[in-house]
Amino acid sequence: MNFDLSEMQKILLNSAKGFLGKEGKNLAREMEKTDDGYSPELWQKMAELGWMGAVFPENYGGIDGSFLDLVLLLEEMGKALVPGPFISSMVSGLSILRYGDDSQKDKYLPRLIEGNSILSHAFSAPDPEMDESIVEETGSGKDGNYLLSGTRLFVPFAHVADLIIHAADTDKGKTLFLLDAKNPGINCIPFDSIAADKPCEVSLKEVKVHEGNILGKIGKGEEIVGKMQEWGALCHSAFITGMLEQVLRMSVDYAKEREQFGRKIGSFQAIQHQCANMSTGVDQVKFLTYEAAWKLSEGIPARKEISMAKAWASDASRRVCLLGVKIHGGTGVSEEHDMQLYFRKAKANEVAFGDGDLHREIVACELGL
Amino acid sequence: MDFRFSPEEEKFNQEVRDFFIAEEQTVKEARKEWDSGLGYGPACWEILKKIGARGWLCPTWPKEYGGLETSYMNRYIVMEQMHYFLNIYSTVGAGMAGPVILHHGDEEQKTRFLLPIARGEVEFALGYTEPQAGSDLAALSIKAEDKGDHFVIDGAKLFNTRVHYAQYHWLGARTAVTEPKHKGISLFIVDLKTPGITISPIWTVGGMRTNEVFYDNVKVPKNALVGEKNRGFYYILEALDYERISSVSALERGFQEVLEYVKKTGKNKDPLIRQKLAGLAIEIETARLFALRVAWMLNRDKVPNYEAAMLKMLVSETEQNFVNTTMQIFGPYGVIQKGSKWTQLSGEYERIYRDSLENLITRGTSEIMRNLIAQRGLGLPRR
Numbered sequence: 001m002n003f004d005l006s007e008m009q010k011i012l013l014n015s016a017k018g019f020l021g022k023e024g025k026n027l028a029r030e031m032e033k034t035d036d037g038y039s040p041e042l043w044q045k046m047a048e049l050g051w052m053g054a055v056f057p058e059n060y061g062g063i064d065g066s067f068l069d070l071v072l073l074l075e076e077m078g079k080a081l082v083p084g085p086f087i088s089s090m091v092s093g094l095s096i097l098r099y100g101d102d103s104q105k106d107k108y109l110p111r112l113i114e115g116n117s118i119l120s121h122a123f124s125a126p127d128p129e130m131d132e133s134i135v136e137e138t139g140s141g142k143d144g145n146y147l148l149s150g151t152r153l154f155v156p157f158a159h160v161a162d163l164i165i166h167a168a169d170t171d172k173g174k175t176l177f178l179l180d181a182k183n184p185g186i187n188c189i190p191f192d193s194i195a196a197d198k199p200c201e202v203s204l205k206e207v208k209v210h211e212g213n214i215l216g217k218i219g220k221g222e223e224i225v226g227k228m229q230e231w232g233a234l235c236h237s238a239f240i241t242g243m244l245e246q247v248l249r250m251s252v253d254y255a256k257e258r259e260q261f262g263r264k265i266g267s268f269q270a271i272q273h274q275c276a277n278m279s280t281g282v283d284q285v286k287f288l289t290y291e292a293a294w295k296l297s298e299g300i301p302a303r304k305e306i307s308m309a310k311a312w313a314s315d316a317s318r319r320v321c322l323l324g325v326k327i328h329g330g331t332g333v334s335e336e337h338d339m340q341l342y343f344r345k346a347k348a349n350e351v352a353f354g355d356g357d358l359h360r361e362i363v364a365c366e367l368g369l
Numbered sequence: 370m371d372f373r374f375s376p377e378e379e380k381f382n383q384e385v386r387d388f389f390i391a392e393e394q395t396v397k398e399a400r401k402e403w404d405s406g407l408g409y410g411p412a413c414w415e416i417l418k419k420i421g422a423r424g425w426l427c428p429t430w431p432k433e434y435g436g437l438e439t440s441y442m443n444r445y446i447v448m449e450q451m452h453y454f455l456n457i458y459s460t461v462g463a464g465m466a467g468p469v470i471l472h473h474g475d476e477e478q479k480t481r482f483l484l485p486i487a488r489g490e491v492e493f494a495l496g497y498t499e500p501q502a503g504s505d506l507a508a509l510s511i512k513a514e515d516k517g518d519h520f521v522i523d524g525a526k527l528f529n530t531r532v533h534y535a536q537y538h539w540l541g542a543r544t545a546v547t548e549p550k551h552k553g554i555s556l557f558i559v560d561l562k563t564p565g566i567t568i569s570p571i572w573t574v575g576g577m578r579t580n581e582v583f584y585d586n587v588k589v590p591k592n593a594l595v596g597e598k599n600r601g602f603y604y605i606l607e608a609l610d611y612e613r614i615s616s617v618s619a620l621e622r623g624f625q626e627v628l629e630y631v632k633k634t635g636k637n638k639d640p641l642i643r644q645k646l647a648g649l650a651i652e653i654e655t656a657r658l659f660a661l662r663v664a665w666m667l668n669r670d671k672v673p674n675y676e677a678a679m680l681k682m683l684v685s686e687t688e689q690n691f692v693n694t695t696m697q698i699f700g701p702y703g704v705i706q707k708g709s710k711w712t713q714l715s716g717e718y719e720r721i722y723r724d725s726l727e728n729l730i731t732r733g734t735s736e737i738m739r740n741l742i743a744q745r746g747l748g749l750p751r752r
């Protein structure tokens with residue numbers, strides 16, 4: 001049993017804290033105003049620090065760390081609300097590492113790790129009830145080439161991506177294709193969203209792809225998507241952990257400063273008990289996330305633990321942020337204060353890769369129900 | 370980070386499990402006694418002595434006092450298994466009084482009490498609460514007057530569980546009227562057979578016996594005092610921190626039982642039940658991780674304080690979620706008491722539903738735990 005970080009992890013964490021303490025200030029707020037939604041300069045610096053390669057092997061330029069290392073980094077990024085396509089790039093990169101062939105790995109991983117390539121994934125087709133302008137789905141193969149059409153929604157940062165992992169139904173079943181995001185047949189429309197995190201609509205119109213760009217086996221897309229969902233859920237749990245730690249800290253600091261009725265509001269028991277609830281919630285999310293990440297790092301299946309973490313993180317993200325807003329009073333809802341940023345970003349992280357209900361259902365299955 | 374037992378710990382865990390499985394008959398009887406609410410009966414004493422004989426009740430203690438001088442994690446392992454098989458995770462002597470005697474008692478007290486505690490031969494009853502002193506323990510008023518070569522104790526205690534079968538009373542009493550109140554409290558170990566002590570039962574809604582205790586000018590020897598006079602409150606706080614250490618293995622056992630029931634009865638298809646049970650599984654897992662954190666801290670000689678409060682609070686509140694969910698799953702059948710053919714899982718949960726309330730109150734209420742988390746853990750101001 002050990003709840004401590006390794007020496008290497010402490011070093012990694014210290015450097016991340018130092019770096020984001022400097023570079024992370026006001027970053028989320030500033031990036032909300034930009035079209036890209038993230039900072040390419042910061043992206044480059046993160047790559048130089050080795051963050052993009054945290055979980056990738058050395059032969060692709062990575063530092064061969066564990067999933068736990070990645071989770072610790074994401075926790076720090078969550079504290080600072082670092083915006084950008086980091087999670088989508090990691091999850092996509094990991095799928096290439098695990099399921100890609102050598103030429104795919106050689107082609108994409110070093111570029112990702114150097115910070116020269118942004119990756120995203122396109123899984124969700126629109127609800128057919130909702131939209132009549134949907135491009136008709138096709139995915140037919142002929143002479144080793146596929147012609148893909150169709151629309152995918154909520155594709156993270158597709159507007160700045162270099163590579164999109166696209167899930168399409170073919171006559172052999174669901175298959176994943178590695179698409180050059182700059183292909184003229186692909187149209188990306190970024191949405192304004194609650195968290196300014198650039199979910200995109202991605203429409204393919206007769207995009208021709210060679211079967212060499214299939215990730216994994218034809219018709220075996222479901223399994224890969226499943227794994228990517230696991231990694232993504234865990235990454236967002238870690239990001240939420242950091243966000244909530246920061247919300248707790250801000251709220252406690254505020255409660256120690258702000259005076260009403262001639263005393264610090266932090267001396268009011270109603271406020272103290274809210275803070276105690278927040279603190280308990282934060283530790284619950286954190287340890288569930290660490291446990292799941294540790295399992296993955298050890299190569300132990302962690303489907304149940306990941307869903308436990310994401311279910312709890314999703315619900316806690318809302319609960320804790322709401323308490324944070326309340327403790328800040330009017331300040332908590334004012335645009336000028338950071339509290340509202342956390343509140344908005346929490347919602348996006350809550351639904352990313354499945355909300356509490358979805359992950360509880362996975363846990364139920366894992367319990368044999 | 371590592372969320373596993375080491376291979377040696379795993380081996381020890383297996384050894385302890387095997388012991389309880391081999392003692393199946395006594396274990397069954399002991400649990401029946403304990404669940405009756407009356408406390409230890411013959412089977413409880415028998416199994417405690419057997420556990421004690423192996424050095425497992427106090428495995429971290431020095432060998433001369435009946436310990437094994439092994440790591441705290443091994444004690445946690447025993448606690449988990451005791452909790453799982455017996456619903457009792459520690460005796461008061463081994464878990465609360467003993468450590469304080471070890472740290473603050475004199476040589477004579479250590480020799481007199483520690484070995485019997487470690488061997489599972491004696492039990493202590495906690496004597497803190499009084500009618501006007503519950504959460505505000507420092508308000509206790511039972512008087513212990515220093516008569517030079519002995520003390521005379523006069524007054525009453527409320528909700529003192531175990532006095533009807535324990536040998537010793539772990540008694541907080543007032544030796545000085547002071548401001549602040551807590552600076553006039555001393556801690557005593559009183560032999561419950563001493564003349565002048567009478568007890569009268571109080572029954573809980575869960576069918577558990579606790580007691581009122583009356584001291585009528587009870588003469589106790591000088592060496593009943595633990596540590597320094599008027600420092601008792603600090604020792605009590607220390608003992609309270611030990612008391613909030615717990616495991617969730619009994620809760621896990623119950624959850625597993627209900628899970629099997631739900632599968633067997635086909636209720637597993639109900640999406641609402643799936644959601645509730647999954648949520649519960651997650652909550653129990655967080656409580657387990659909190660228990661492991663505290664165990665790990667103690668294993669590293671770190672002193673848990675708000676972490677123990679968080680654990681105590683979460684375990685008792687999760688238990689409420691569990692019993693309530695279980696009753697919801699049973700529907701109207703859940704309220705039928707043992708004996709009817711219509712009960713589900715033998716009607717056991719009708720009792721547990723009532724009995725579980727105790728954990729919300731004893732060892733510090735959830736409100737007091739939240740105060741501790743806020744003030745000790747987060748450093749929020751008292752006023």
Ligand SMILES: Cc1cc2nc3c(=O)[nH]c(=O)nc-3n(C[C@H](O)[C@H](O)[C@H](O)COP(=O)(O)OP(=O)(O)OC[C@H]3O[C@@H](n4cnc5c(N)ncnc54)[C@H](O)[C@@H]3O)c2cc1C
Binds near residue numbers: 503
């Ligand atoms: C079954 C059972 C067994 C017990 N066994 C023992 C035993 O063996 N030995 C022993 O000494 N005691 C024992 N107790 C007593 C137990 O420790 C007390 O009941 C408990 O500490 C609460 O005290 P109280 O009942 O006086 O409630 P009170 O302290 O009067 O509390 C009433 C309510 O006020 C709240 N409250 C009180 N103070 C604060 C505060 N500062 N901030 C916010 N809220 C507050 C409480 O949370 C609670 O909700 C037992 C009790 C029960 C029910």
